[in-house]
Amino acid sequence: MNxxxxxxxxxxxxxxxxxxxxxxxxxxxxxxxxxxxxxSTPVRSMRTLGAPMLGTLKQGEAVKVxxxxxxxxxxxxxxxxxxxxxxxxxxQKPEDVSVALxxxxxxxxxxxxxxxxxxxxRGLSPMAExxxxxxxxxxxxxxxxxxxxxxxxSVQQLDQFQKEGGLGExxxxxxx
Amino acid sequence: xxxxxxxxxxxxxxVLVVAFVAAGCEGAQKTMQMxxxxxxxxxxxxxxxxxxxxxxxxxRAVKNMTTEIDTPEEIGMGQSLSVxxxxxxxxxxxxxxxxxxxAEVGKLVAMQSERPSLPYSFAxxxxxxxxxxxxxxxxxxxxxxxxxxxxxxSELACILGHEVCHVAQKHGIEIVSRDRVVASLVDFGxxxxxxxxxxxxxxxxxxxxxxxxxxxxxxxxxADEAGTLYAYRVGYRPDGLLPFLQASxxxxxxxxxxxxxxxxxxxxxxxxxxxxxxxxxxxxxxLDARYRREVLARLP
Numbered sequence: 153m154n155x156x157x158x159x160x161x162x163x164x165x166x167x168x169x170x171x172x173x174x175x176x177x178x179x180x181x182x183x184x185x186x187x188x189x190x191x192s193t194p195v196r197s198m199r200t201l202g203a204p205m206l207g208t209l210k211q212g213e214a215v216k217v218x219x220x221x222x223x224x225x226x227x228x229x230x231x232x233x234x235x236x237x238x239x240x241x242x243x244q245k246p247e248d249v250s251v252a253l254x255x256x257x258x259x260x261x262x263x264x265x266x267x268x269x270x271x272x273x274r275g276l277s278p279m280a281e282x283x284x285x286x287x288x289x290x291x292x293x294x295x296x297x298x299x300x301x302x303x304x305x306s307v308q309q310l311d312q313f314q315k316e317g318g319l320g321e322x323x324x325x326x327x328x
Numbered sequence: 329x330x331x332x333x334x335x336x337x338x339x340x341x342x343v344l345v346v347a348f349v350a351a352g353c354e355g356a357q358k359t360m361q362m363x364x365x366x367x368x369x370x371x372x373x374x375x376x377x378x379x380x381x382x383x384x385x386x387x388r389a390v391k392n393m394t395t396e397i398d399t400p401e402e403i404g405m406g407q408s409l410s411v412x413x414x415x416x417x418x419x420x421x422x423x424x425x426x427x428x429x430x431a432e433v434g435k436l437v438a439m440q441s442e443r444p445s446l447p448y449s450f451a452x453x454x455x456x457x458x459x460x461x462x463x464x465x466x467x468x469x470x471x472x473x474x475x476x477x478x479x480x481x482s483e484l485a486c487i488l489g490h491e492v493c494h495v496a497q498k499h500g501i502e503i504v505s506r507d508r509v510v511a512s513l514v515d516f517g518x519x520x521x522x523x524x525x526x527x528x529x530x531x532x533x534x535x536x537x538x539x540x541x542x543x544x545x546x547x548x549x550x551a552d553e554a555g556t557l558y559a560y561r562v563g564y565r566p567d568g569l570l571p572f573l574q575a576s577x578x579x580x581x582x583x584x585x586x587x588x589x590x591x592x593x594x595x596x597x598x599x600x601x602x603x604x605x606x607x608x609x610x611x612x613x614x615l616d617a618r619y620r621r622e623v624l625a626r627l628p
Contacts, residue, residue, distance in 0.1 A: 246443070290415060305428070
């Protein structure tokens, strides 16, 4: 095999792969970048915690980001300039788990009882039920799995938890 | 010819390095997909057909399990593993306040992960060994023994962040998919429900692999890095892994499941290098008083 050809081939492949992946490694926001809400999150009219809200982004909802000042992204929301705390947005669209679970497990079985705040589930899949039966796992272990996944914590409760701890947006001042 | 094998080996390494760099260090799945693509599109790179097929077979094994398992299947698998985990790890702590507090911290850090919409579930189990365990589908366990060794909410956030990263970046699925014996037990596209005996064998071996062998060094380091970042993005003081790692380094003994983790000294220096990229984080809250009140004061 011609070594020069091999080298050229590797370099060409590397160049193509870098070209394909480089945009994902840039981090932070380029001008007018689309970002997505990690969870239900308020859009404020000013870059402060108590500012009036323009509206609320739903989990996974896209928003056009036009810049960043201190800990807030400047966004275009409903044709107005608004502000969203930086840790509420991501550049990767979160999976719509309700659609995924709506598609069902192999034979159904799991129900998404709450989607926001990471969601909560009820029920075991047939896979898990069959496994528990086949492995003769004690009934309390099956109940324990159902209990841990059914523990529901709403966005409002998580928000209150952060507020009481003075975390993130509730800390006051800037983080980075 | 003697030169040929070494050239092939060098080329194989080149392909994997190119694929790894191009994959942005995002894990075995992406790296192996890239490697498979490079090899498939450039068969002249690895002339030996047998070697080429071996590389492609390995890459496809990872590719198949990590891409063919959809979220409902992953959750179903996580439920099965969780049933097994409770049976082997311990009963859940009966204090619902502690369970809820840990779940609140866990959900906050999980929301900063790469999969914020996954319905993560957290459980505190009664076990004096300092242990934590992450299972596919978002099931995270932490022992009372580990909670007792922590001093603040920010330390808990970093530990849970570390575990959440294993789920969010699908490390468990990648590890088991690399094991051809275990991966071959179940065809997730077709026979998942048809042979419960095989499925049980699969779950038992999967659990064994995660709890006895654990995650390898590369995954552990990624989880340290991501867990630290998630906690920082929530707003916690992000050096919460250091006290735990320093205690491990000082005692000279790795803790239980952590025996397969990389050397604590190396992990400490790597976490410090991540912290150095965050700017001024010293004044961020640790919430040690809340942790004492909500956890330490309540544990039996």
